[in-house]
Amino acid sequence: AAGVIQSPRHLIKEKRETATLKCYPIPRHDTVYWYQQGPGQDPQFLISFYEKMQSDKGSIPDRFSAQQFSDYHSELNMSSLELGDSALYFCASSLGVSPYGYTFGSGTRLTVV
Amino acid sequence: GNSVTQMEGPVTLSEEAFLTINCTYTATGYPSLFWYVQYPGEGLQLLLKATKADDKGSNKGFEATYRKETTSFHLEKGSVQVSDSAVYFCALPGDSSYKLIFGSGTRLLVRP
Numbered sequence: 001a002a003g004v005i006q007s008p009r010h011l012i013k014e015k016r017e018t019a020t021l022k023c024y025p026i027p028r029h030d031t032v033y034w035y036q037q038g039p040g041q042d043p044q045f046l047i048s049f050y051e052k053m054q055s056d057k058g059s060i061p062d063r064f065s066a067q068q069f070s071d072y073h074s075e076l077n078m079s080s081l082e083l084g085d086s087a088l089y090f091c092a093s094s095l096g097v098s099p100y101g102y103t104f105g106s107g108t109r110l111t112v113v
Numbered sequence: 114g115n116s117v118t119q120m121e122g123p124v125t126l127s128e129e130a131f132l133t134i135n136c137t138y139t140a141t142g143y144p145s146l147f148w149y150v151q152y153p154g155e156g157l158q159l160l161l162k163a164t165k166a167d168d169k170g171s172n173k174g175f176e177a178t179y180r181k182e183t184t185s186f187h188l189e190k191g192s193v194q195v196s197d198s199a200v201y202f203c204a205l206p207g208d209s210s211y212k213l214i215f216g217s218g219t220r221l222l223v224r225p
Contacts, residue, residue, distance in 0.1 A: 056212055
């Protein structure tokens, strides 16, 4: 079965650079969620989209922005990167707004040097 | 708001030992409850879930029962294997349904 696809799997950036993470949800899933997981930490909710509109916002820094496109894929844009942004970034998708069918991608590991 | 508390790790067990990882929650109403597992270097996988009180979720020999009286959703397995070594997260929806709130995670290490 198709899963949530995230790209790239690994990304190394320097401080103050920008990064773009991509998420391709399971076909027909219309809701996308982004999470950040620091080393040894639990995943923290960043932002979600339902039908291309932002549906909820968590602890996402102002330096970050995200959007969901007409094909339902989503991109997380991160600017002025800081060392503390080094983390695993997970995307998840579901059909509708309920978390019953929450499927996560394998994540993008971002390292800021 | 909704929150979840799970026992701290690491938990170290010998193969075939009995496993319990405690999870308690605070929530408005009776939300669905989840256990996710994260194997080394991998993403989060849904292990099991329960959508209403007294439901029992089960998968791969793991079980958890949604107990509203004690607001708990403890994860159990009768006989762990080395391959069960991973980090286990208890989770529930936030006050809005658009996000999950995770516990701090419990690392399980199973020794041969």
